[in-house]
Amino acid sequence: VLHFNPMRSAAQRQELVRCVIAFREFFVGAIAERRARPRDDLISDIIAAQETGTELTNKEIRDNCIGLLVGGNLTTSDLIGNGVFTLLTHPGEHAKLKTDPTLINAAIEEILRFASPVDSTARTAPRDMAVAGCPIGQAQVMVTHLAAANRDPKQFKDPDAFDITRERAAHIAFGGGAHICIGAPLARLEAQVALPKIFERFPNLSLVDETLVWKSLPFFRGLEHLRVRACSAPLRPPGASARALTARR
Numbered sequence: 001v002l003h004f005n006p007m008r009s010a011a012q013r014q015e016l017v018r019c020v021i022a023f024r025e026f027f028v029g030a031i032a033e034r035r036a037r038p039r040d041d042l043i044s045d046i047i048a049a050q051e052t053g054t055e056l057t058n059k060e061i062r063d064n065c066i067g068l069l070v071g072g073n074l075t076t077s078d079l080i081g082n083g084v085f086t087l088l089t090h091p092g093e094h095a096k097l098k099t100d101p102t103l104i105n106a107a108i109e110e111i112l113r114f115a116s117p118v119d120s121t122a123r124t125a126p127r128d129m130a131v132a133g134c135p136i137g138q139a140q141v142m143v144t145h146l147a148a149a150n151r152d153p154k155q156f157k158d159p160d161a162f163d164i165t166r167e168r169a170a171h172i173a174f175g176g177g178a179h180i181c182i183g184a185p186l187a188r189l190e191a192q193v194a195l196p197k198i199f200e201r202f203p204n205l206s207l208v209d210e211t212l213v214w215k216s217l218p219f220f221r222g223l224e225h226l227r228v229r230a231c232s233a234p235l236r237p238p239g240a241s242a243r244a245l246t247a248r249r
């Protein structure tokens, strides 16, 4: 996460370097271990692909493993956090989901659109070009704001409304083109399982009244923490007060 923070201090930078080295060493070890003793897992499959002719250097295997672990971590926990927050702040839509649990997939798509956990991505121009009339030189980097595109009134009717039954139009919360998120099916599945489980376990979940702190990192849209009050009715002894749970990452 420090990697994405342009405001990191000198001490944080040192910590970042230490972590990057440790992270690389961890995967170099894991890859060597799988090469010696393959298992039924992704790293072993990537090594098998390399050994059967796919052009992949050892460094590419290591860096792809790091990309998968990093890419699938903060993003999915933010999707779940943003989902809980958005449903609790839109009781009408939450009620629709409670009445018809088959709406869960549509609800996750609407959360991805309305509260996109990755709000931007970037592209490097392969040649001189113009985008919407704006000249871009070869090798210039463009930051593309996915969250803004996901609220585009030309694409979505009443874009600032959170509506889990809206007529489906394609959002771009997972990016697009050759670099579209490789983990999108897993991310969707995690949220489709986690959100119903949370609300099934804590049907009376409510927000604790406090100032929300959103992450200040560029690219990511998620809360630093989300305090909720959870009454787990079946397990609560008579007379016991509701517990305030703190969901921290």
Ligand code: HEM
Binding pocket: 067, 068, 069, 071, 072, 073, 075, 076, 079, 116, 117, 118, 120, 121, 122, 146, 173, 174, 175, 176, 177, 178, 179, 180, 181, 182, 183, 184, 186, 187
């Ligand atoms: C809600 C969860 C997630 C969101 C919102 C998300 C979003 C994104 C976005 C916007 C991109 C950039 C796409 C582009 O530039 O066109 C991306 C790329 C990527 N994501 Fe995800 N992601 C999520 C979950 C995951 C998971 C679970 C994994 C892995 C298990 C993952 C792995 C990656 C990787 C490896 C890339 C780079 C793909 C490439 O450059 O070819 N992501 N993701």
